[in-house]
Amino acid sequence: MIDLIEVFDRAETGPLTSETDYYMKRYVPKLAEVIARHKVKWDKETIINTDDTLTDGVFEAAVDLIAEAGAYCPETNRVMQFTRDEIVVASQECPKATTFGERREQKVMRGRRPDTTDDRPWVHVGGGIYTTDEQVFVDTVEKMASFNIVDSVSVPSILHLRGKDSRVRSPQEILSACKTVRLAREGIRRSGRAGLPIINGISAASQPASMFAATYPEFGLRPSDGFLIDFLSEMVVGYEALQKVAFYNSISANIGSTSTPLFGGYAGGAEGVAVTATAYMIMGNLIFRGSYHYNAPLHSKLHLSSTKPLIWAIAMSNAAIGRNMQYPMVNLPYLGGGSGTKQYHYEMACYMLAVVTSGGNVFSGHPAMAVQSDSLIPDDHKFHAEIGLAASNLTRAEAEPLAQKLFPLFGDKLKDPDKGLTFQEVYDMQTKRIVNAEYQKAMDEVREELAGMGLEVPVS
Amino acid sequence: MADADHFDKLKQSIIDQDEDQVLAAVNAALDDGVEAKAIIDQGLLPGLNVIGEQFECEDIFLPELMQAALAFQAAMVILEPKIKEQGAAGEKKGKIVLGTVKGDLHSIGKNILKLLYETSGFEVWDLGIDVDLFQFVDKAKEVDADIIAMSALLTTTLIGQRDVIEALKDQGQRDNFKVIIGGGATTKEWADTIGADGWAASAYEAVTLSAKLVS
Numbered sequence: 001m002i003d004l005i006e007v008f009d010r011a012e013t014g015p016l017t018s019e020t021d022y023y024m025k026r027y028v029p030k031l032a033e034v035i036a037r038h039k040v041k042w043d044k045e046t047i048i049n050t051d052d053t054l055t056d057g058v059f060e061a062a063v064d065l066i067a068e069a070g071a072y073c074p075e076t077n078r079v080m081q082f083t084r085d086e087i088v089v090a091s092q093e094c095p096k097a098t099t100f101g102e103r104r105e106q107k108v109m110r111g112r113r114p115d116t117t118d119d120r121p122w123v124h125v126g127g128g129i130y131t132t133d134e135q136v137f138v139d140t141v142e143k144m145a146s147f148n149i150v151d152s153v154s155v156p157s158i159l160h161l162r163g164k165d166s167r168v169r170s171p172q173e174i175l176s177a178c179k180t181v182r183l184a185r186e187g188i189r190r191s192g193r194a195g196l197p198i199i200n201g202i203s204a205a206s207q208p209a210s211m212f213a214a215t216y217p218e219f220g221l222r223p224s225d226g227f228l229i230d231f232l233s234e235m236v237v238g239y240e241a242l243q244k245v246a247f248y249n250s251i252s253a254n255i256g257s258t259s260t261p262l263f264g265g266y267a268g269g270a271e272g273v274a275v276t277a278t279a280y281m282i283m284g285n286l287i288f289r290g291s292y293h294y295n296a297p298l299h300s301k302l303h304l305s306s307t308k309p310l311i312w313a314i315a316m317s318n319a320a321i322g323r324n325m326q327y328p329m330v331n332l333p334y335l336g337g338g339s340g341t342k343q344y345h346y347e348m349a350c351y352m353l354a355v356v357t358s359g360g361n362v363f364s365g366h367p368a369m370a371v372q373s374d375s376l377i378p379d380d381h382k383f384h385a386e387i388g389l390a391a392s393n394l395t396r397a398e399a400e401p402l403a404q405k406l407f408p409l410f411g412d413k414l415k416d417p418d419k420g421l422t423f424q425e426v427y428d429m430q431t432k433r434i435v436n437a438e439y440q441k442a443m444d445e446v447r448e449e450l451a452g453m454g455l456e457v458p459v460s
Numbered sequence: 461m462a463d464a465d466h467f468d469k470l471k472q473s474i475i476d477q478d479e480d481q482v483l484a485a486v487n488a489a490l491d492d493g494v495e496a497k498a499i500i501d502q503g504l505l506p507g508l509n510v511i512g513e514q515f516e517c518e519d520i521f522l523p524e525l526m527q528a529a530l531a532f533q534a535a536m537v538i539l540e541p542k543i544k545e546q547g548a549a550g551e552k553k554g555k556i557v558l559g560t561v562k563g564d565l566h567s568i569g570k571n572i573l574k575l576l577y578e579t580s581g582f583e584v585w586d587l588g589i590d591v592d593l594f595q596f597v598d599k600a601k602e603v604d605a606d607i608i609a610m611s612a613l614l615t616t617t618l619i620g621q622r623d624v625i626e627a628l629k630d631q632g633q634r635d636n637f638k639v640i641i642g643g644g645a646t647t648k649e650w651a652d653t654i655g656a657d658g659w660a661a662s663a664y665e666a667v668t669l670s671a672k673l674v675s
Binding site for chain 1: 518521522523524526527530562563564565566567568569572614615616617618619620644661662663664
């Protein structure tokens with residue numbers, strides 16, 4: 001595989017072009033060409049694809065897209081170009097397994113293949129939802145980490161410093177990032193699982209300096225955690241991302257290559273998102289030297305990922321990578337319904353059935369449209385992880401009819417989703433026990449409904 | 461060919477997002493003596509309206525929207541000098557200064573809005589991403605804008621929207637411009653908190669809101 005300095009050099013030596021020309025003369029037409037060449041087509045009904053000729057066509061289209069469009073570096077206004085051979089080698093030599101955590105909590109996240117029903121997927125919970133209060137932050141992390149089925153956590157954001165929000169790129173942001181990590185590690189320590197990894201390092205940092213500061217051992221992030229480095233949509237590889245690549249590779253830390261292809265944006269519809277999401281996962285290893293991928297396609301207007309074409313595209317990208325690379329993947333679901341609502345649980349169940357059977361690992365999602373501060377409710381995430389584990393016993397063909405039954409339960413509500421609850425509205429703040437009977441009832445009823453559909457979700 | 465037939469062809473060529481077809485239709489109409497302003501108002505803009513509706517319904521996506529907008533811009537290169545020659549001032553719905561606030565590098569939502577503004581008949585000054593707050597203020601004053609439209613995707617960059625409004629107040633300029641905000645991190649409540657004139661959940665809503673604000 002080409003070495004990292006050579007990758008960085010490609011941002012200095014590729015053809016000069018404006019951003020508009022990159023999109024209109026390279027990415028957009030090439031994406032349309034590779035979709036047509038490899039006959040990538042969504043039938044507008046299927047949620048979980050089972051046609052692996054189509055799956056492999058998506059993978060080949062993604063390889064061709066990188067080879068023919070390249071990536072764009074806005075700082076140098078140059079196209080980073082790679083040969084087809086370089087791309088194929090990067091896909092063949094990607095990590096198939098990544099070790100996270102310390103001591104007794106050290107575990108391996110593996111790249112999975114579609115329809116694998118005899119392995120336990122990695123279970124990741126949490127999300128970067130904003131919290132207003134340090135106690136709520138620590139309690140949230142402690143509770144998520146204490147669930148014994150959990151292998152890693154994403155921690156919320158806390159941007160308050162002396163009662164004020166930290167501004168992006170400010171010195172206060174660096175202090176907030178360090179505080180986030182300190183509090184997160186404290187919450188994990190309180191759960192009795194000190195070695196448990198945080199793999200969204202880190203939600204409170206927008207700039208490399210904040211991430212690097214929070215990596216200082218004093219604050220508690222470790223190379224065995226996971227550090228997110230994102231592509232700026234679409235196909236943009238900025239200097240800030242490459243600075244993080246340089247640093248985290250230098251300390252041999254786990255890198256989570258992260259991408260958010262936008263449905264309705266330059267990637268177009270379902271087919272374009274499937275191909276582009278797959279291309280990002282290949283580029284995650286080729287350009288970022290990722291240890292795992294954080295796949296987070298999103299609807300450009302609704303800001304969520306649970307529409308039918310998006311779930312199809314996300315599952316398709318998992319299957320394409322699962323069959324051809326086995327790069328360890330988690331998928332970040334952005335859901336319409338608010339925390340604790342039945343809509344939220346239905347969306348999550350449909351999403352889990354699609355991605356886990358297609359080769360993804362388990363990652364609980366979080367509300368997007370109806371998100372509010374302090375709305376990361378740990379028991380939602382436990383329930384969703386349990387749904388993910390139940391889904392891992394199914395093949396795609398077995399999961400598809402269940403997904404089709406679930407989609408009508410929330411599809412019409414996505415534009416005006418049910419509002420949800422906050423941590424404080426669900427738990428007793430002293431005992432941290434669920435005291436909201438309606439919250440528990442909604443979860444119990446959805447568990448029963450899923451069992452009625454044929455998906456038994458045991459309580460862990 | 462009757463004027464109505466020219467208008468149908470112009471409209472369809474925009475809907476087809478075919479720049480060559482658009483330019484051919486424009487030249488044919490001019491050759492037949494159709495006025496440049498009528499070509500825009502009765503041919504090209506109705507086509508762009510259809511494109512906007514198709515985009516909103518997800519029948520087409522950003523690439524098709526951009527192709528239609530580029531075809532329209534190519535036609536305007538021919539038509540604008542003719543409009544000046546004919547002494548008919550081009551009517552715009554309003555002037556917009558647009559950008560993503562300081563510290564925020566996200567561009568797609570802002571780019572979609574720019575296209576929808578242009579295809580809806582607004583004049584747009586796109587300041588790009590990571591825009592310094594005084595750039596918004598200075599450009600709005602320079603072009604006598606009707607609306608300042610600011611996008612922010614990140615929670616940590618929201619403050620930049622508040623700062624622009626504060627700078628407008630400091631300079632005694634707040635009443636001279638309408639200010640609207642949008643982007644993934646924004647909410648109606650945030651817009652109310654900072655005293656913005658409006659908030660839009662989507663680019664399409666932003667255009668509708670802007671049309672109301674300038675009417």
